[in-house]
Amino acid sequence: MKNTAILALGVGAAMFATAAYAGTVDDIKKRGELICGVTTGLAGFAAPNDKGEWAGFDVDICRAVAAGVLGDSSKVKFVPTTGKSRFPTLQSGEVDMLSRNTTWTFDRDVKLGFEFAGVNFYDGQGFMVRKDLGVKSALELDGATVCVATGSTTELNLGDYFRANNMKYVPVVFEKSDEIRAGYIAGRCDAYTTDRSGLAAQRSQMPNPDAHVVLPEVISKEPLGPLVRHGDNQWGDVVRWTLNVLVIAEEKGLTAANVESMKSSTGDPEVKRLLGLEGEYGARLGLPNDWALNIIKQVGNYGESYERNIGPNTPIGLARGVNGPWNKGGILYSPPFR
Amino acid sequence: MSTQDYGVTEPVFTPKPDLPPPASTVGVIGWVRNNLVPDWFNGAMTVVALLALYMVIPPIVNWALFDAHFVGDSRKACKPNVQIVRDKVATKGIMPDGTTLDVETTADRIVVPEGVIPNVRWERKMVEGVVRAKGREYAKVVVEKDVIIEGACWVFVGVRFDQFIYGFYPKEERWRPTVVIGIGLLLIIYMLTDGMPHRGRVAMFLLIPFPVIAFFMFSGGVLGMPHVDNAKWGGLVLTIIISSVAITGALPLGVALALGRRSQMPIIRWFCVLVIEFFRSVPMITILFMALVVLPLFLPPGTTFDQLLRVLIGVTIFIAAYTAEVVRGGLQALPKGQYEAADALGLGYWKMMRLIILPQALRIMIPAIVSLFIGIFKDTTLVQIVGLNDLLTMVQLAVTDAQWIGLSKEGYFFCGFVFFVFCFSMSRYSMYLERKLHTGH
Incomplete structure (x- = not known):
């Protein structure tokens, strides 16, 4: 008898669950804030600034979604999640979305029941060397000693890359990233390899960051992007198209500063649709028609966010590389807005 | 004229003053001889130790003081x-x-x-x-x-100081935690000072109404104070909240569990044994993860059972289980005669515990309990893994800000200093308490 009661309670909870999942956008509007899972601090991607506000490249995605849904990019509650706690936090509904350097893989997309809204940063393994060395490309590293983390996929990728290019190398393996950095600084190896965003962060922690350079080659795929739970496609669309708006805005030259004037002066039909001058595109997502305008006005386009947080003029100093627009040598390519 | 005056002075015995102790056993030389070079082995150890200190201390002092930067408001300084x-x-x-x-x-x-x-x-x-x-x-x-x-860049700690103390608590509301913790500290000092009147009442006030008042002060939403979500609580304030709740909650709960474990009533005894053994056999990280990850999966989504509350409950029960075993040790250390004497006086169970057993047992347990409490204070840093922003987390977050990246040494130095101040004062107080209560048997 008691068991039946518990079972009934469980079924009730499950039904309640589906009901709660159905309208994330409405939930957010009712709550008045977006709850966004971020990292527990990663330079350039998510960290609180001196004023105690979260800032960074991943944080901007959360802010853009809030600007689109609520019209105010500051109405976000940030929940710091660790590598271990991020997925349960999203699954249990404690956060509406995750934007925290998560690699899009088959397992996470399919088995864990998440939906990746796209890729906001194409990361991948790269190399860093001292400028003194005079090396401009990883293909010149024949015969080099390379510092690498032991037992990682990084180590395997390194071996594959050198073999594929018919080059020789001497691996110098370490356990932890701090040890690798110390070994590299002490001159135990010529090159240091790990994910490029990690390399950039390590570089900025070195005594003389300007003396080191991250080489342009990327030898593995780490597509990072925001994700939501399965089961609410409208909400997934909102996040996906928020990301796309940022990319399209850069392609069309819309910036936070000029988007208002572009609104009256533009003749481009796609920009007109984007800014809500033609059609009812916002309404189809359950959002106000000027949602994209708010995103661009409050957060800026993809390129602005990149330059502000991780671009060459920041301490992180990552060149655009593959993360540039498709018509300028990168692979950022948004489906058309029509 | 005196007849006794024979013109001869009788020799009066005046003892010679003691010879001073040999110069080699007193003063600086004596101290050095006795303590640093009593024999060749210890002398060699002294040389090694001094050499080690010489190698370690000057670089640290140079880094932290002489080569350090103190003034400024950005990394540029x-x-x-x-x-x-x-x-x-x-x-x-x-x-x-x-x-x-x-x-x-x-x-x-x-x-x-x-x-x-x-x-x-x-x-x-x-x-x-x-x-x-x-x-x-x-x-x-x-x-x-x-x-x-x-050299150290203390500008970083200066700029981030408010965040290290208050976390993300809104700037204009920060007087609230300051007031609560200030009053709490004053009351604790008052309660711990000998000879002050009404110490018992102050203790009762601290134990029951004060946490409620403190909660409303922190959280707001009453008396015109704006509501501050507890996700924004953080920094040293959060460290103090978690450790003080755990300490005040765990002590009574631990005593109750210990008494329950020694109870004659089987159900109570089994229950207490179960709780104590379960929570003692599981690492604290597991408890925190259970609270964070497993619990929400059983609850209907949308019902967000407050994260801080979950952690507080988990930590309190965890510490209570340890306290219970310490208390049980204290209870068992008392001679059986004390129990029998209390029985002979016709005291009931509660009177016996309150008047005879616990006062003596608690005194024996002071060192163990205080080291437990120091342990909790330091263990609060584990809440980081469930995404709460305690002092250590705030420091680590600050060094991931692109502006301050790489200054973790300064951050950890500061963090270590704060923890040292708290833990060292707790340990000194416990030593004082031991001396005071030491009745010589």
């Missing part, structure tokens, strides 16, 4: 204001096969711009490096160059 000129120098490189080769490399030279007082020191030393020679091979080189001596 800590940047060296001297120019680093990169000279090209010709030198010998050592190839992997051992042969030498003429190579060209660069060496830093520091130039002080005119009218600038350098804010850093530097030294010239030999530095080993690698250069690419003959197009494809790598040669080792040793060049002499200027190396800047690194």
Whole structure:
């Protein structure tokens, strides 16, 4: 008898669950804030600034979604999640979305029941060397000693890359990233390899960051992007198209500063649709028609966010590389807005 | 004229003053002899220890004080204001096969711009490096160059100080935690000072109404104070909240569990044994993860059972289980005669515990309980893994800000200092308490 009661309670909870999942956008509007899972601090991607506000490249995605849904990019509650706690936090509904350097893989997309809204940063393994060395490309590293983390996929990728290019190398393996950095600084190896965003962060922690350079080659795929739970496609669309708006805005030259004037002066039909001058595109997502305008006005386009947080003029100093627009040598390519 | 005066002075016995102890056993020399070089082995140990201190302490003091930067409001204040000129120098490189080769490399030279007082020191030393020679091979080189001596950047701690203390608590509301913790601290000091009137009442106030008042002060939403979501609580304030809730909750709960475990009533006893053994056999991280990850999966989504509350409950029960075992140890250390004497006086169970057993048992347990509490204070840093922003987390978050990246040494130094102050004062108080309560048997 008691068991039946518990079972009934469980079924009730499950039904309640589906009901709660159905309208994330409405939930957010009712709550008045977006709850966004971020990292527990990663330079350039998510960290609180001196004023105690979260800032960074991943944080901007959360802010853009809030600007689109609520019209105010500051109405976000940030929940710091660790590598271990991020997925349960999203699954249990404690956060509406995750934007925290998560690699899009088959397992996470399919088995864990998440939906990746796209890729906001194409990361991948790269190399860093001292400028003194005079090396401009990883293909010149024949015969080099390379510092690498032991037992990682990084180590395997390194071996594959050198073999594929018919080059020789001497691996110098370490356990932890701090040890690798110390070994590299002490001159135990010529090159240091790990994910490029990690390399950039390590570089900025070195005594003389300007003396080191991250080489342009990327030898593995780490597509990072925001994700939501399965089961609410409208909400997934909102996040996906928020990301796309940022990319399209850069392609069309819309910036936070000029988007208002572009609104009256533009003749481009796609920009007109984007800014809500033609059609009812916002309404189809359950959002106000000027949602994209708010995103661009409050957060800026993809390129602005990149330059502000991780671009060459920041301490992180990552060149655009593959993360540039498709018509300028990168692979950022948004489906058309029509 | 006196008849006794024979013109002879009778020798009066005056004892000679004691000879001073040999110079080699008193004063500085004596102390040094007794404590530092009583024999050749200890003398050698002293030399080794002094050498070790000499190697460790001056660099730390130089880094933390003499080469440190204190004034400013951004990272720029800590940047060296001297120019680093990169000279090209010709030198010998050592190839992997051992042969030498003429190579060209660069060496830093520091130039002080005119009218600038350098804010850093530097030294010239030999530095080993690698250069690419003959197009494809790598040669080792040793060049002499200027190396800047690194100093601490306390500007970072200064700028982030408020965040380290208050977390994300809104700026204009920060007086609230300050007031609560200030009053709490004053009341605790009052309660712990001997001879003050009404100490018992103050203790009762601290135990029951004070946490409620404190909660409303922190959380707001009453008396015109705006509501502050507890996700925004953080920094040292959160560390203090978690540890004080755990300490005040765990002590009574632990005593109750310990008494329950020694109870004659089987159900109570089994229950207490179960709770104690379960929570003692599981690591605290597991408890935190259970609270964070497993619990929400059983609850209907949308019902967000407050995260901080979950952690507080988990930590309190965890510590209570340990306290219970310490208390049980204290109870068992009392001679059986004490129990029998209390029974003979006709005291009931609660009176016996309150008047005879617990006062004696608690005194025995002071060192163990205080080290438990110091342990909790430090263990609060584990809440980081469930995404709460305690002091340590705030420091780690701050060093991931692109502006301050790489200053973790300063952050950890500060964090360690704060923890030291708290834990050291707790331990000194417990030593004082032991001396005071030591009744000589």
